Amino acid sequence: MTKQEEIKQLKNEKDAVILAHYYVRPEVQEIADYLGDSFYLSKAAAALTNQTLVFCGVSFMGESAKLLSPGKTVLLPDATADCPMAHMVTKETVDAARAEYEDLAVVCYINSTAEIKSWSDVCVTSANAVNIVRKLPNRHILFIPDKNLAAYVASQVPEKDFLFNDGYCPVHEHMAASEIAQLKIRYPQAPVLAHPECNRELLALADYIGSTSGIIKFATDSPGREFIIATEEGVRYALLQARPDAEFYFAQTLPVCVDMKKITLENIINALKTGKPAMKADPNTDAQAEAALTKMLELA
Template identity: 45%
Template sequence: MEKDIKDQILKLKKEKNAIILAHYYQIPEIQDIADAVGDSYYLSEIARDCKESVIVFCGVKFMAESAKILSPEKTVLFPVLDAGCPMADMANTADLIKLKNQHPKALTVCYINSSTEVKALCDVCVTSSSALKIMKKVDNQEIIFLPDRNLGGYIAEQFPDKKFILWEGFCPTHEKIEKESILKLKNSLEDVKILVHPECNKEIRNIADYIGSTSGIIKHATESTNKNYIIVTEEGVLYELKKSNPNKNFHVIDSGMICNNMKKTTLEDVYGSLLNMQNEIILDEDTRIKAHRALMNMHEMAR
């Protein structure tokens, strides 16, 4: 049955001139049918530059919206409309406008994990893989960073000469992890390295051997000579890690790290979306244009 629906999706993809993009946190079946699998930054590049006229985005909503912001002429389909991002939902425009008014000289920087409306009020977007490179090119001494206080705190540590005003948002999947769980696992293993996403809080980052984006974690584990790793980010990344490194061992804490929204998309959802061209992302054009500036600044400054 799974092979049948995969074949039907591939057939529809050709008929509709579509490309399927999937985040590393998607279920393995979705990653297998995708034309490109990656982190938010990589996927936003692919969405911007692809020749196909239809993009099927398998991730969470801000990712599909970002694809539409960058490519308004393309049809962007989002198979599961309620696959949202709790962190993105923690930022709102009314409070951001107030904060900007309180700090008129600040550069407003938003994590790509934010709504189109929030991006429209920001000067530049960043991803976890591009943030440090972008911030090195910023002259402003005062930075408003939202919505993730953990990623913002990690960036602030690298730029002690700047003043960061951090929004009190967070990723529930990364925030709930306890240091004791990681150390307990570490003590049960030999010669193991801890690889941590910067969406984790400072207590977790402090015990990491490596801190980086999803793609950064994959690259580090692939290039390192170590055999054993504890992976502290959403477990979907294990599929690519194990596929790329069959001779290495990847461990996660017992309680796991699962983003339920990232796991909502099924092959049936992708098939239905393509078949009926349903769940199209539609954005207000004035808001899209304003948000486009922040995303394009991200791509230009990350070069």
């Protein structure tokens, strides 16, 4: 029996469904029942009726699934798969902003821990952040934890006043604009499709800025056959599925999230067999964190 066949058999036995992010390994994306970015996966997790959700991604994704489906078993195949940015804001920063501005909304990128979500008014993803912030009645916005996505949203919603935190995704923040500029010279017909978590210097070179799903849609709908991709390299699998006739070019220093790559077929099998590691509820934070996520789903 192959690993893929074993996973299929275990899923049937456990009433389980596998959700995977675009940044995990190709063989994990291939066996997923639901494949997408954070926004798509959060919606799917909230709607599924299966008793067990296997979340192939990093820990904040498993936490979000547990918040939206508290009665279900949510498995994260590798408990050490974390997101550094998910921790990059302090309660003191949030409290200070609330004390200074009465008309303040704390907008929390879904790439954050459940505790940080519990300090917030609404969650957003890179796919819906602009739309949600525009809908909020508040003039002042504290956007946490990512400074780069915050700056991009601020540029799209100039009628709001933004307060910025200093968090970032290491993979996107450290992607070199100079390497993307070199690709532009080498492939002058290829548009640059960039994730808004990228640093400002790189985003200035982009022809399109959008979420991972947005990047895939742009490449799918475009008549072109060459694209420069400025996001984590795991998206290559979905891009090639959508456009097998196209060429996709990444920075010379390949952008890899080592935490996403911790999810393997082996630890998916182990999680399904043992029911561990499972996400646990936290009565101290879950109600407020769930409210911020639910408001996101309502506004989006």
